[in-house]
Amino acid sequence: MAGREGLIDTAVKTANSGYLQRCLTKQLEGVHVSYDNTVRNGDGSLVEFMYGGDSIDVTKQSHLFQFKFFYDNYQTLLQKYSPSRIDYLDAETAISYNKKLKKHHKKEGDLPHWSQSTKYDPTISVYNPAKYLGSVSDKFEDELESFIDNNKSLFVSSKEAKNHGGITQKNFKSLMQLKYMRSLINPGEAVGIIASQSVGEPSTQMTLNTFHFAGHGAANVTLGIPRLREIVMTASASIKTPQMTLPILDDVDEDSAEAFCKSITKITFAEFIDGVTVVETIGGSSSGEGYRSYEVNIKFFDAEDYSNEYDVTKDELSKVITEKFITALEKSIVKEIKKQKRSNASLGDVGKAVPRGQTELASKVSTGVNDDDATDDKLRGNTKQAVSYDGPDDEELETMKNAEKSDDEDMLDDSSDSSSDSESDSETDSNSKITNEAIKQSQKKIASEHLSKKAMTSEAKQRQNEVIDSNKLVSKFNFDDKHGAWCAFELELIGESEKLLMINIVEDVCKETVVREVKNIGRCLYPEPEQGKRVFVTEGVNFPAMWEHDAFIDVNGIRCNDVAAVLKTYGVEAARNTIVNEINNVFGRYAISVSSRHLDLLADYMTREGTYLAFNRQGIDSSTSSFMKMSYETTCSFLTKAVLESDREELESPSASLVIGKLSKVGTGSFDVIANMPNA
Amino acid sequence: MNAPKLTILQEGIEAIATTLIAHITVEDLDFREKAIYIAMMTRRVVMAMHNPKLVDDRDYVGNKRLELAGQLMSLLFEDLFKKFNNDFKANLDKILKKPSRASEFDALLHINIHSNNVTTGLNRAISTGNWSLKRFKMERAGVTHVLSRLSYISALGMMTRISSQFEKSRKVSGPRALQPSQFGMLCTSDTPEGEACGLVKNLALMTHITTDDEEVPIRKLCYMLGAEDISIADSATLHTNGTFGVYLNGTMIATTRFPIQFVAKFRHLRRTGKVSAFVSIYTNVHQSAVHIAADGGRICRPLIIVEDGESRVKAEHLLKLKQGAWGFDDFLINGLVEYLDVNEENDSLIALYEKDIIKATTHLEIEPFTVLGAVAGLIPYPHHNQSPRNTYQCAMGKQAIGAIAYNQFRRIDTLLYLMCYPQQPMVKSKTIELIQYDKLPAGQNATVAVMSYSGYDIEDALVLNKASIDRGYGRCQMLRKNTCVLKRYPNHSKDIVTGMRVNEKGEPIFQHSALGPDGLGEVGMRIQSGQVYVNKCVPTNASEGVVGGQPGINQQQQYREAPMVYRAPEASYVDQVMMSVSDNDQALIKVLLRQTRRPELGDKFSSRHGQKGVCGIIVQQEDMPFNDQGICPDIIMNPHGFPSRMTVGKMLELVSGKAGVLDGTLQYGTCFGGSKLEDMSKILVDKGFNYSGKDMLYSGITGECLQAYIFFGPIYYQKLKHMVLDKMHARARGPRAVLTRQPTEGRSRDGGLRLGEMERDCVIAYGASQLLLERLMLSSDAFDVDVCNTCGLMGYNGWCPSCKSSENITKMTIPYAAKLLFQELISMNIAPRLKLSDVF
Incomplete structure (x- = not known):
């Protein structure tokens, strides 16, 4: 089994990861570093201001911070880089600016970052690092300074250097800055493709299936190639496992942390219920009309148990029942009745065809829908393949739900949203079968007992009247105020209504009625703190709700793995950082480390227009090069679009340059050589 | 004649009676059985909704049926026969409709027109493999395959193949995974x-x-065994607790209150032969059902019956088997062995060995090694190997070169690979003896030393011994068939074969030096590239009409030569020449050409454990290491292939093979058995060798002892059909495709190698734009066009046809494919206009 699984994996995953790399490469092929150190697309649009933030070539960065080594080999390096032979080297401007900058920062160093003045921008963004010696990244500058400060004994003063030889601080610093200048990325470098290959190649080493966390408590996240596809290729607005990570403030103790955790978890009504019994009676009322009455008795768990577990009191519970549960129950009963009436009406037409929606639904289910590459559109054309093996996909479930919804709406003429799920149910803790006569009898008694006039106090009576007033079908209602152990009510329907499977309706409504929830948030977990940092992990994303709880959590440190949600709330820069973090996470699980420059470029490219664009057919749509779009996937549709818009193809992207036989603008093609012809 | 029109109600009843759930016939409008069936279906659905565990598993082998050739052929025949009838009827109708008929009506004449329909239809379906039956709305491709004759095992393996109807959909891993229910029925390691x-x-x-069995006798038998017929039972008895329904082929026919006795009695009847041996019966407690399956397509296997803790097969039965008095069928008839299908296996407790039998055991495995199939049976000690390695060997064993069949020298196949000196393996298995692979083996026992040597054995390459190759190791023959048809033309002229042409000295010219007096290559003559082996001549007036020529006059036929020329880098020999007549009376000549190939650098070899490798270097025997007795290895294998691959079976094969060579007996490497390592080591020690198979070798180059003991012994190596001579290919300049003027594709057309999209990305990543331009345009399809500046379209000869002027024409070099693209766009009414501007 394990051997076979490995073989299947190898056979299947190469296609997936190969497609991922192709999607990345096609869009990033024109991205290159231009002569002003910015990273631009083929047509000149800006992607990054500095490659990787500091314009350093990836291949040259590994030795950049090894100052001791450079100190030991000072003379060799001096010979190698021979600064005297470089023309037009400006060695003063940037250095003096840097000095001013440092003085300014010393003054303002302790102020929080939003109140610091912006008079002095970082050196590297003001002065071109390729031209001005000393224009280096802040991190390099700080590291260099700290090395020099920590090793003052290695350096001599300038007077001594003249007499005895040795290295002064100034010389060393200049050499290091020269080394930085030599490690800059060369203009014209095709950075986009390098980034896409750097991400695509490790993805072939990740196994195809996600592996789940074993054990309880920990949240379930999508991992591996499916997650990478979610982030990069589909850029889906709703991901499968959205999560928020909330850091806990230090002064919060364990108990309050646990209590907070429980308080934001979503609790449905069904979790309180131990059992539900329904007793159905048919009779005739005094006025001669038949009626059908259902006495529902709900038995809860012990009040102490559920208030400890969920921190919900019985008053809250009773409020939930009266306000939400009964109304929801009524609504679904009414819908059921209408559905029955409708199906009764349609029985008369023999030979009426099945509504179109359902046949289409059937045919949709029978074609195997995979994810979103264009081959499926093609495949759907050849229908001679066998019936799909898989159950319906996520997209298919959506379509099925929508189709059902529309059918229901057709039948109901109702604008209420459908609550009927097509999914099978999980275990409930209600014993719903009314099989044994004895039990029936005893429960009949219990229900009627609870609803008898004797059992109700005046408050209860008042509550019952309120409930009866606000709902049409309820005739009696009572709740156990003392122990919070049961609740009973009676519903009356007219006698002509068909038999309803009341217990199923009650079960469904119980599962949906929510006692307490923060919108969009499911469970909240309190995992083991790693490296001393305590965090909460919630399933589901809701930022505004979390901002309310700044007593427990550090609101400024909230992290999320759903890029679209972060984009909506915190803006595009935060979304960009989330993308980088998430991709890093994906690779980190397999102990693969991809340099952050490539991920930065990827994230910057995806957020280049201020939103979250994916590397798929829709994301490529905003590109200016039509040939690139046409050579990517759906040739004819892009072609027709280009023709209808009278598009103008500037032949700047590498794909277009190849089509027409021009030199592409990356690499060697980013410059021209002009020879100085002597006059005759 | 049209049937009288039925009312809607009658039509509805007829539809329910015949079309809905058609396999249950309704007699006299008695719908009870059908109603019970539909109710059962609903009940199962509701039960599955309530308990998701009751949903049927689609991958369970017991829920699958295999379609055999007979079924498919019968469907095909039915479709063709009905079509034949329809065509014949239509034909007759057309004639009989006419009021006036000139000739006498003879139906036989019209039958003869369509007489070939069924034959040609069957022929076409089998040869193309497309089963397209309109009646059953079946469109299946790939139903038949040409039997591969690469080796005996490939032919045998192809006949045990089961191909699945799932298209190669990527994501689904359910049907691809290994099912536990496959045990014993389908081979676990043999999959591509x-x-x-x-x-x-x-x-x-x-x-x-299994094949279909009659239902009616089994039905009667059920009633006789005490089950109550369903048409007389009422609903209360059907649903009481403890009543089990009896289902025959999925339809409920009876109920019984004593399921265990019922099943036991039925089984007893089956074992005594009163019921066919392939009918299975099993109990399903969740559905309260006893299922009897008599349909075809079920997969089953035989097991020994165990009664009261003792197997029914005793020593005297085995003695009779050994003497040949009893065959397998005798065991079956006498109730010692029975066939169980997958579902019935669930009801039984099967012991693997006799010592494992406990009180509750019902059956005993005949042999554990039958879990594997025929192709996986080649592997010695497969139970010591990592399982993917066994799978790789199952794929490679089918590509090994060896003997095909006993009549391999009489056959003329399109492509045949034969080994010159095949040997049977030293370490064989029971399966090999059963399938008689040792009579038609596909490999040779090579003496292998596992050591690093020469540095030419990196990444699984092998070092071969030149002297072994000289003495015939790994030598194979490749036979190729070339056909030539001497056509007859409508004007009564035909192709002929003429003799050779002679030069001034009287010797045949170079091209004809292999021909004999009849114009065909002599058997045994050597044919080089450029020589003719069939000197065919085609008449020059072949296309002239028949009319106008007078048959009586013997016209002088003019012929021109259209000989069959041999074009290949290596020379071949003529092996056989066959002259015959094809089915439309045309003379047919088949020439079988033979090439003998020595192993050379690049030829692929593999052992029987998924360790494949290419020949890296051929070393002289003097340079090879040798042991005390002077034995040199034939192959030197790199030891780095062992740790990550974990093929311990190969190491055991070496030890057992060495013991077998010294002892003079063939050893066994059967799965879950085989020769024991202790015994083999004992033999080695007795003969004076090390117990672990390691020897002390002397270096062939320096003559000193090597500082480590070397694992040295015989291993069975196979030569695979991937030989470098068939793959080597180079092109500097060559033919171009007509449409796109780019270099052609494929070795046979002298094509170029494609610089694909991913390679293009790598070149861009280097920044080598000029290289990209050179590779993709200048070396491929550069083309000069005249582009008109005013309209932007292409012209020719300095003239723009749309502007009708010669001014403003610029010459440009674009890829021909681009020019083609623009022209195609223009043909679709889209104008791709090129705007030109100065570079500086």
């Missing part, structure tokens, strides 16, 4: 790797596929 992994399966050794 790559796209079809897990979808194509092979049968295990002892499986049998």
Whole structure:
């Protein structure tokens, strides 16, 4: 089994990861570093201001911070880089600016970052690092300074250097800055493709299936190639496992942390219920009309148990029942009745065809829908393949739900949203079968007992009247105020209504009625703190709700793995950082480390227009090069679009340059050589 | 004649009676059985909704049926026959409709027109493999395959193949995974790797596929055994606790209150032969059902019956078997062995060995090694190997070169690979003896030393011994068939074969030096590239009409030569020449050309454990290491191939093979058995060798002892059909495709190698734009066009046809494919206008 699984994996995953790399490469092929150190697309649009933030070539960065080594080999390096032979080297401007900058920062160093003045921008963004010696990244500058400060004994003063030889601080610093200048990325470098290959190649080493966390408590996240596809290729607005990570403030103790955790978890009504019994009676009322009455008795768990577990009191519970549960129950009963009436009406037409929606639904289910590459559109054309093996996909479930919804709406003429799920149910803790006569009898008694006039106090009576007033079908209602152990009510329907499977309706409504929830948030977990940092992990994303709880959590440190949600709330820069973090996470699980420059470029490219664009057919749509779009996937549709818009193809992207036989603008093609012809 | 029109109600009743759930016939409008069936279906659905565990598993082998050739052929025949009838009827109708008929009506004449329909239809379906039946709305491709004759095992393996109907859909891993229910029925290691992994399966050794059995006798038998017929039972008895329904082929026919006795009695009847041996019966407690299956397509295997803790097969039975008095069928008839299908296996407790039998055991496995199939049976000690390695060997064993059949020298196949000196393996298995692979083996026992040597054995390459190759190791022959048809033309002229042409000295010219006096290559003559082996001549007036020529006059025929020329880098020999007549009376000549190939650098070899490798270097025997007795290895294998691959079976094969060579006996490497390592080591020690198979070798180059003991012994190596001579290919300049003027594709057309999209990305990543331009335009399809500046379209000869002027024409070099693209766009009414501007 394990051997076979490995073989299947190898056979299947190469296609997936190969497609991922192709999607990345096609869009990033024109991205290159231009002569002003910015990273631009083929047509000149800006992607990054500095490659990787500091314009350093990836291949040259590994030795950049090894100052001791450079100190030991000072003379060799001096010979190698021979600064005297470089023309037009400006060695003063940037250095003096840097000095001013440092003085300014010393003054303002302790102020929080939003109140610091912006008079002095970082050196590297003001002065071109390729031209001005000393224009280096802040991190390099700080590291260099700290090395020099920590090793003052290695350096001599300038007077001594003249007499005895040795290295002064100034010389060393200049050499290091020269080394930085030599490690800059060369203009014209095709950075986009390098980034896409750097991400695509490790993805072939990740196994195809996600592996789940074993054990309880920990949240379930999508991992591996499916997650990478979610982030990069589909850029889906709703991901499968959205999560928020909330850091806990230090002064919060364990108990309050646990209590907070429980308080934001979503609790449905069904979790309180131990059992539900329904007793159905048919009779005739005094006025001669038949009626059908259902006495529902709900038995809860012990009040102490559920208030400890969920921190919900019985008053809250009773409020939930009266306000939400009964109304929801009524609504679904009414819908059921209408559905029955409708199906009764349609029985008369023999030979009426099945509504179109359902046949289409059937045919949709029978074609195997995979994810979103264009081959499926093609495949759907050849229908001679066998019936799909898989159950319906996520997209298919959506379509099925929508189709059902529309059918229901057709039948109901109702604008209420459908609550009927097509999914099978999980275990409930209600014993719903009314099989044994004895039990029936005893429960009949219990229900009627609870609803008898004797059992109700005046408050209860008042509550019952309120409930009866606000709902049409309820005739009696009572709740156990003392122990919070049961609740009973009676519903009356007219006698002509068909038999309803009341217990199923009650079960469904119980599962949906929510006692307490923060919108969009499911469970909240309190995992083991790693490296001393305590965090909460919630399933589901809701930022505004979390901002309310700044007593427990550090609101400024909230992290999320759903890029679209972060984009909506915190803006595009935060979304960009989330993308980088998430991709890093994906690779980190397999102990693969991809340099952050490539991920930065990827994230910057995806957020280049201020939103979250994916590397798929829709994301490529905003590109200016039509040939690139046409050579990517759906040739004819892009072609027709280009023709209808009278598009103008500037032949700047590498794909277009190849089509027409021009030199592409990356690499060697980013410059021209002009020879100085002597006059005759 | 049209049937009288029925009312809507009658039509509805007829539809329910015949069309809905058609397999249950309704007699006299008695719908009870059908109603019970539909109710059962609903009940199962509701039960599954309530308990998701009751949903049927689609991958369970017991829920699958295999379609055999007979079924498919009968469907095809039915479709063709009905079509034949329809065509014949239509033909007759057309004639009989006419009021006035000139000739006498003879139906036979019209039958003869369509007489070939059924034959040609069957022929076409089998040869193309497309089963397209309109009546059953079946469109299936790939139903038949040409039997591969690469080696005996490939032919045998192909016949045990089961191909699945799932298309190669990528994501689904359910049908591809290994099912536990496959045990004993389908081979666990034999599946191709790559796209079809897990979808194509092979049968295990002892499986049998059932065919349809009559239902009616079994029905009667059920009633006789005490089950109550369902048409007389009422609903209360049907649903009481403890009543089990009896289902025959899925339809409920009876109920019984004593399921255990019922099943036991039925089984007893089956074992005594009163019921066919392939009918299975099993109990399903969740559905309260006893299922009897008599349909075809079930997969089953035989097991020994165990009664009261003792197997029914005793020593005297085995003695009779050994003497030959009893065959397998005798065991079956006498109730010692029975066939169980997958579902019935669930009801039984099967012991693997006799010592494992406990009180509750019902059956005993005949042999554990039959879990694997025929192809996997080649592997010695497969139970010591990592399982993917066994799978790789199952794929490679089918590509090994060896003997095909006993009549391999009489056959003329399109492509045939034969080994010159095949040997049977030293370490064989029971399966090999059963399938008689040792009579038609596909490899040779090579003496192998496992050591690093020469540095030419990196990444699984092998070092071969030149002297072994000189003495015939790994030598193979490749035979190729070339056909030539001497056509007859409508004007009564035909192709002929003329003799050779002679030069001034009287000797045949170079091209004809292999021909004999009849114009055909002599058997045994050597044919080089450029020589003719069939000197065919085609008449020059072949296309002239028949009319106008006078048959009586013997016209002088003019012929021109259209000989069959041999074009290949290596010379071949003529092996056989066959002259015959094809089915339309045309003379047919088949020439079988033979090439003998020595192993050379690049030829692929593999052992029987998925360790494949290419020949890296051929070393002289003097340079090879040798042991005390002077034995040099034939192959030197790199030891780095062992740790990550974990093929311990190969190491055991070496030890057992060495012991067998010294002892003079062939050893066994059967799965879950085989020769024991202790015994083999004892033999080695007795003969004076090390117990672990390691020897002390002397270096061939320096003459000193090597500082480590070397693992040295015989291993069975196979030569695979991937030889470098068939793959080597180079092109500097060559033919171009007509449409795109780019270099052609494929070795046979002298094509170029494609610089694909991913390679283009790598070149861009280097920044080598000029290189990209050179590779993709200048070396491929550069083309000069005249582009008109005013309208932007292409012109020719300095003239723009749309502007009708010669001014403003610029010459440009664009790829021909681009020019083609623009022209195609123009033909679709889209104008791709090129705007030109100065570079500086």
